[in-house]
Amino acid sequence: xxxxxxxxxxxxxxxxxxxxxxxxAPLPAxxxxxxxxxxxxxxxxxxLSAPHIAGLLFAWLCGFGIDVLQGPVLGQHxxxxxVVGFLxxxxxxxxxxxxxxxxxxxxxxxxLVYQFILFWLDGVxxxxxxxxxxxxxxxxxxxxxxxxxxxxxxxxxxxY
Amino acid sequence: xPTLGSDSRPIIGRGPSLWARLFALGALSVVIMTLDHRQGxxxxxxxxxxxxxxxxxxxxxxxxxxxxSLRNYFADxxxxxxxxxxxxxxxxxxxxxxxxxxxxxxxxRQLRAIRAASADIxxxxxxxxxxxxxxxxxxxxxxxxxxxxxxxxxxxxVLDAHGVFGQVTRVNRYTSEAILVTDAEMATPVRVNRTxxxxxxxxSGNFEKLNLPYIxxxxxxxxxxxxxxxxxxxxxxxxxxxxxVAKVKRKQGxxxxxxxxxxxxxxxxxxxxxxxxxxxxxADEIKAAPAADSKTAGGRP
Numbered sequence: 001x002x003x004x005x006x007x008x009x010x011x012x013x014x015x016x017x018x019x020x021x022x023x024x025a026p027l028p029a030x031x032x033x034x035x036x037x038x039x040x041x042x043x044x045x046x047x048l049s050a051p052h053i054a055g056l057l058f059a060w061l062c063g064f065g066i067d068v069l070q071g072p073v074l075g076q077h078x079x080x081x082x083v084v085g086f087l088x089x090x091x092x093x094x095x096x097x098x099x100x101x102x103x104x105x106x107x108x109x110x111x112l113v114y115q116f117i118l119f120w121l122d123g124v125x126x127x128x129x130x131x132x133x134x135x136x137x138x139x140x141x142x143x144x145x146x147x148x149x150x151x152x153x154x155x156x157x158x159x160y
Numbered sequence: 161x162p163t164l165g166s167d168s169r170p171i172i173g174r175g176p177s178l179w180a181r182l183f184a185l186g187a188l189s190v191v192i193m194t195l196d197h198r199q200g201x202x203x204x205x206x207x208x209x210x211x212x213x214x215x216x217x218x219x220x221x222x223x224x225x226x227x228x229s230l231r232n233y234f235a236d237x238x239x240x241x242x243x244x245x246x247x248x249x250x251x252x253x254x255x256x257x258x259x260x261x262x263x264x265x266x267x268x269r270q271l272r273a274i275r276a277a278s279a280d281i282x283x284x285x286x287x288x289x290x291x292x293x294x295x296x297x298x299x300x301x302x303x304x305x306x307x308x309x310x311x312x313x314x315x316x317x318v319l320d321a322h323g324v325f326g327q328v329t330r331v332n333r334y335t336s337e338a339i340l341v342t343d344a345e346m347a348t349p350v351r352v353n354r355t356x357x358x359x360x361x362x363x364s365g366n367f368e369k370l371n372l373p374y375i376x377x378x379x380x381x382x383x384x385x386x387x388x389x390x391x392x393x394x395x396x397x398x399x400x401x402x403x404x405v406a407k408v409k410r411k412q413g414x415x416x417x418x419x420x421x422x423x424x425x426x427x428x429x430x431x432x433x434x435x436x437x438x439x440x441x442x443a444d445e446i447k448a449a450p451a452a453d454s455k456t457a458g459g460r461p
Contacts, residue, residue, distance in 0.1 A: 017216075024293045025220050029428060032297040056181045060189070068209045069216070070295050074202060075192035082189065086182045125197055127345055129298045131365065 007050035007156055012058065015042055015152075020065050033133040036141035038148070039066060040114055043081060044107060045152050047088040048096055059085025073125050080117040084110050100146045108142035207308075210332035217293045217303065217335065224292040284437040286310060288318075290430065291335065300343035300363065302326075304433065307334045312435060315395055319434040323401040323424025324348065324389055328435070341402065342367055342427055350402050351390035355380050358390050361402055364420075367427040370403050372419040377410045379417070387421055397438040 019039035027035055043062050046054035063081025067074045087110060088095065095106055115138050122128050176184070195201045288306040295301045306312055308331045316328040318338050326346070330337040341348050344365040350372075351358045357379055361370045375381055385405040391398025403421035410417045 021216060021220060024217065024295075026224070026292040026294050029297075032294060035294075035297070056178065056185055060185045065213075068206075068213050069293075072296075072299070073193055074196040074206070075189040078192070079186060079189035082182065082185050086178065089178055121193070125193075127299075129344075131298060134298055 006159055007046075007053055009053060011156065012046060012050070012053055015046075016058075016062055016065075019062070020069065023066060024069050034136050034140045036137050036144045037111065037114070038144075040081060040084060040111065041107070041141055041145060041148050042152075043085055044088050044110060045149055047085055048092050049152075049156065051089060051092055056082060056085050056089065072122075072127055076118065076121045076125070079121070080114045083117060084114050087113065100149075103149070104142050104145045107145045108138065111138040111141045114138075206330070207332055210335060214332075214334055217291055220293050221291045221305075286312075286435045288312075288336075288433050288435055290433065295337065298365075300326075300340035300346075300365070300367070300427070301329070302338050302340065304328075304336045304338055304435075305334070306435070307332045307336045309333055311437075312336050317396045317436045317438055319400060319436060320425045320430040320432070321434075322426055323403070324396060325425040325427070325430060325433055327395060338433075340367075340427055341425070342370065342423060348396065348402055349390045349392040350387040351398075352381055352405075353386040353388050354382075355385075357381065358392065361387060361421060368422060369406075370421045370423055372405075372421060373416060375417050375419055377414055377417045381405060381408055381417070381419060383408055395438070397436055 016039065019042045022038045023035075026032075039062050043054070043059045046058065059081045060078050063078035064074070066077040066081070071077050091106070095103060098106060112135075115135060119129075119134065192202070196206075286306065288304040288310075291303040291305050293303045295303060304312075304318075312328055312331050314328060314331055318325045318327060324341055326338045326340040326343075328336050329339045339346050341361065341363055342365070343363045346363040348361045348370075349358070350361045357375070359372055359374050361372055364371050372381075372387075383405055386401055387403045387405065389396040389398050389400045389402055401424040403423045405419060406422045407420040408417060409419070
């Protein structure tokens with residue numbers, strides 16, 4: 001479903017910077033817990049649409065960026081991003097041909113894996129967050145996926 | 161690009177396999193986490209990285225900052241007058257209170273002089289602003305726009321206009337991170353102002369609530385009691401309001417009362433904060449203090 005594209009390193013860098021900004025942009029307090037992890041969606045998207053550019057190192061660096069901006073401990077989000085990137089790369093041939101609904105379901109599972117790794121590492125580090133709200137971005141992320149991937153498709157096919 | 165199998169790397173110049181990359185980068189993350197968490201070896205690297213992301217944080221903060229300054233710039237005469245009047249009124253009240261405070265302070269000094277223990281009240285303060293950057297919605301932490309370059313240090317007390325706000329946990333060059341007293345990982349040493357009973361106020365993860373889990377059922381604590389910093393622990397200067405007791409529940413047969421308090425600081429509204437340089441009393445002075453008040457609560461379990 002992802003056809004002729006103008007994927008390039010420049011776009012990769014630009015979009016990941018935008019993703020980082022979205023991760024820290026202030027939202028009203030009632031909305032903030034539901035903020036989807038756009039940067040992770042981006043990593044999944046790029047790993048599917050341009051796997052030869054966006055490898056595991058890209059996923060890891062994005063996670064590390066989140067660590068520097070928000071993490072209680074460096075390396076935590078990097079590891080979680082890495083695992084999600086790996087799973088996406090492993091399954092990319094299937095994921096790419098899935099219809100949108102099924103793709104969103106797969107993304108839901110990936111986000112769940114991501115959140116679980118964070119949850120586990122929070123516990124290891126000794127600052128657990130046990131609120132149920134922490135699983136909310138998983139749901140909103142999966143719901144946002146169809147629109148997100150469609151708009152990325154449009155952007156990536158545009159020639160400047 | 162036609163790829164066979166589930167390998168996404170280019171056919172020519174493949175480099176290490178996906179699994180090898182996963183393990184290499186995974187091991188790297190674990191090493192970084194260990195160094196950062198256990199030993200704190202990465203303070204320096206943290207400092208450099210924080211410089212790198214500072215432009216991004218400023219960029220996110222910028223619209224709010226410029227909106228505020230624009231509002232000030234175009235503020236109309238009437239509003240300014242109204243604001244001026246209101247501030248004048250508040251100042252009058254504050255002046256009156258500080259007159260009384262001056263007298264009390266004088267008296268306090270004399271009493272201290274008699275006891276020959278002169279734990280002086282701190283002098284140096286600075287104002288910092290909260291940057292509108294979301295650190296983690298599940299944790300009560302904020303980013304301040306002052307850092308090591310302004311002389312901040314780790315563990316420093318942070319107040320707002322109404323009471324104790326939190327404590328600095330990480331100092332970068334131009335920014336610093338503070339933990340709020342309402343964070344679930346935070347414990348603040350407090351004293352009930354009326355009775356002098358000392359205990360700990362534990363954050364609840366809710367902006368409107370602090371828990372006081374270490375108060376015995378038969379101790380004298382009522383709703384409406386003011387909790388002030390006790391100065392124990394040497395982080396917060398003593399005597400600043402922390403919270404007001406909101407709810408006291410005593411159950412028959414339970415050793416500890418269930419007590420909630422409402423923080424005095426405006427946790428979710430504050431924007432400008434006060435940083436305090438506080439010299440904790442030396443060990444001799446602590447020893448010199450009478451070892452009464454055996455009702456003191458224990459530390460965190």
